[in-house]
Amino acid sequence: MTAELATTGIGARLATGDELDPLAQTLAAAFNDDPVFGWLLPDERLRPVRLHRFFTLSLRHMGFGRGTVWTCADRAGSAVCMPPGTWQLPPRVAFAQGPAFWRAFGRRLPLATAFQAKMELRHERRPHWYVLAVGVRPEYQGQGLGSALLAPTLERCDREGALAYLEASSERSAALYERLGFEHVGELRLAGSPPVWKMLRPPG
Numbered sequence: 001m002t003a004e005l006a007t008t009g010i011g012a013r014l015a016t017g018d019e020l021d022p023l024a025q026t027l028a029a030a031f032n033d034d035p036v037f038g039w040l041l042p043d044e045r046l047r048p049v050r051l052h053r054f055f056t057l058s059l060r061h062m063g064f065g066r067g068t069v070w071t072c073a074d075r076a077g078s079a080v081c082m083p084p085g086t087w088q089l090p091p092r093v094a095f096a097q098g099p100a101f102w103r104a105f106g107r108r109l110p111l112a113t114a115f116q117a118k119m120e121l122r123h124e125r126r127p128h129w130y131v132l133a134v135g136v137r138p139e140y141q142g143q144g145l146g147s148a149l150l151a152p153t154l155e156r157c158d159r160e161g162a163l164a165y166l167e168a169s170s171e172r173s174a175a176l177y178e179r180l181g182f183e184h185v186g187e188l189r190l191a192g193s194p195p196v197w198k199m200l201r202p203p204g
Helices: 003-007 017-030 035-040 047-066 091-096 098-121 145-160 171-179
Strands: 068-071 077-082 128-136 163-168 183-188 196-201
Touching: 017 047, 017 068, 017 077, 017 128, 035 047, 035 098, 047 068, 047 077, 047 098, 047 128, 068 145, 077 145, 091 098, 128 145, 145 163, 145 171, 163 171, 171 183, 171 196
Parallel strands: 128 163
Antiparallel strands: 068 077, 077 128, 163 196, 183 196
16 A cells, blocks of 8 residues: 555545436536647647546546446546456447437547547556546546545455556546556657556556
8 A cells, every 4th residue: 555545644435327417517528638638639718528428438437337436525526446357348338329429529530539549559458546637626636535445346346456557648647547556667758648557547
């Protein structure tokens, strides 16, 4: 266990399905200035609503559907964590939700799909917990919430001797993950995109 995990005093709790919409709003706000989402969704006026649609899908079909969703007081942040073997959206679900993904990405959907396909191709293949997303509303950032939201999953990984894997899409988030024990294991780019850093955490 890292020192930061051991000293986290902010309580994370499991979210419930009726919190899906406000947590999608939280994640949309958290990622509004993210370099990769800014590249995928360059229209700043439409980005908040498109991100809300995207995270609604992610929470419904991945977080609440197959994984765990953590939040904290005031729903100021959220972490979506997937148990081993559940990191891919089932093809039948992806196909059925095609129109919804179009509403999220519009004409940028082919680019988003290609980026997702590259991430899946390069995804960690050993059994692991996958941190699909962790985000904190801008006004709450810098207070240790990101670490607190990840703590239950990373502590479980330590108890069970499991790997944790994620993709960091900003230098700030990568620095946080480094403090939590993640190590850089690769970099992804597509068609001039900002970098996405693959990061892996061995159990402590």
